[in-house]
Amino acid sequence: MEQPFRMNNNGQISIVLNAQKRNAATKELPKSPPTEVKPKPTDHEALKEIEDELGTLVGMDEMKRMIKEIYAWIYVNKKREEKGLKAGRQALHMMFKGNPGTGKTTVARLIGKLFLKMNVLSKGHLIEAERADLVGEYIGHTAQKTRDLVKKALGGILFIDEAYSLGRGGEKDFGKEAIDTLVKHMEDKQHEFILILAGYSREMDYFLSLNPGLHSRFPLVVDFPDYTIDQLMDIGRRMLDEREYTLSHEAERKLREHLAWVKSSLGPTGFSNGRYIRNIIEKSIRAQAMRLLLDNQFERHELVTLRSNDLILNEG
Numbered sequence: 001m002e003q004p005f006r007m008n009n010n011g012q013i014s015i016v017l018n019a020q021k022r023n024a025a026t027k028e029l030p031k032s033p034p035t036e037v038k039p040k041p042t043d044h045e046a047l048k049e050i051e052d053e054l055g056t057l058v059g060m061d062e063m064k065r066m067i068k069e070i071y072a073w074i075y076v077n078k079k080r081e082e083k084g085l086k087a088g089r090q091a092l093h094m095m096f097k098g099n100p101g102t103g104k105t106t107v108a109r110l111i112g113k114l115f116l117k118m119n120v121l122s123k124g125h126l127i128e129a130e131r132a133d134l135v136g137e138y139i140g141h142t143a144q145k146t147r148d149l150v151k152k153a154l155g156g157i158l159f160i161d162e163a164y165s166l167g168r169g170g171e172k173d174f175g176k177e178a179i180d181t182l183v184k185h186m187e188d189k190q191h192e193f194i195l196i197l198a199g200y201s202r203e204m205d206y207f208l209s210l211n212p213g214l215h216s217r218f219p220l221v222v223d224f225p226d227y228t229i230d231q232l233m234d235i236g237r238r239m240l241d242e243r244e245y246t247l248s249h250e251a252e253r254k255l256r257e258h259l260a261w262v263k264s265s266l267g268p269t270g271f272s273n274g275r276y277i278r279n280i281i282e283k284s285i286r287a288q289a290m291r292l293l294l295d296n297q298f299e300r301h302e303l304v305t306l307r308s309n310d311l312i313l314n315e316g
């Protein structure tokens with residue numbers, strides 16, 4: 001299979017691309033008119049695979065567009081290089097802003113996989129960290145801990161959740177040392193790993209206002225909006241599908257009404273979007289199992305159907 005992108009010499013990142021020319025095949029086919037452009041079925045295979053994976057996520061239009069843009073940019077850079085033009089290199093560090101359960105962790109994991117496919121990353125793994133993983137207890141400890149994490153993330157993604165908490169303690173706090181160390185590494189090793197800082201929108205904006213130098217270092221800022229009721233229902237249906245369950249009509253109506261109520265009664269940061277739906281589904285599946293056991297009902301239709309009484313909706 002033709003690889004659209006290749007590794008550079010140190011095996012890290014392939015934005016500088018070096019695809020082999022494939023003239024050999026055309027030489028062996030003297031009957032083809034020389035001007036005929038042979039379709040290359042594998043050409044955008046990586047993009048197709050990526051689109052399939054992205055297709056499993058509900059909504060997220062901005063993020064999906066961004067990924068395609070990155071793909072196009074890398075691909076065109078390869079073509080430019082083939083023509084002897086300068087191929088750009090650009091850091092791909094990102095900032096994810098969004099409320100709880102809006103899919104930030106899910107997307108970070110997916111981006112690791114996708115960038116591996118696109119040969120932007122050599123490993124594509126995700127190292128998840130939070131304040132406690134970065135910040136140490138004495139002078140120098142933080143820099144060491146942060147450096148170690150970056151090292152583990154090389155070839156993949158370092159994902160720092162609730163990143164704003166690093167800016168929490170002010171000047172004397174070791175969080176500041178962690179930020180400084182991160183900034184240094186994201187420049188020095190900018191093509192060897194991708195740093196993603198994630199957190200709730202308001203806190204991240206505040207964090208950036210405290211660290212004015214940071215903003216420009218993250219060329220890709222992605223907003224993760226709250227889901228609409230329709231999107232939440234869609235996410236729920238996909239989760240159920242995956243587990244081979246479905247909702248009865250009555251259960252579906254009840255869930256929809258409940259979501260509308262919870263979404264309006266909990267504030268925007270109180271509602272945990274996709275995670276909220278997942279919790280309901282998991283609890284309800286257990287409740288259904290109990291009901292079936294008590295009723296001694298094990299027909300196929302019963303095994304797959306969650307009824308309105310199975311829905312456990314008492315969560316705040």
Ligand SMILES: Nc1ncnc2c1ncn2[C@@H]1O[C@H](COP(=O)(O)OP(=O)(O)OP(=O)(O)O)[C@@H](O)[C@H]1O
Nearest residue numbers: 057058099100101102103104105106235274275278
């Ligand atoms: N667009 C989506 N399509 C399908 N499932 C989704 C989507 N967004 C979130 N989910 C599901 O919702 C759950 C929560 O998502 P995830 O953990 O990625 O959110 P998060 O933004 O990282 O949350 P937190 O800020 O609380 O860490 C997961 O089970 C995930 O699979």
Ligand SMILES: [Mg+2]
Nearest residue numbers: 104105106161
């Ligand atoms: Mg998360």
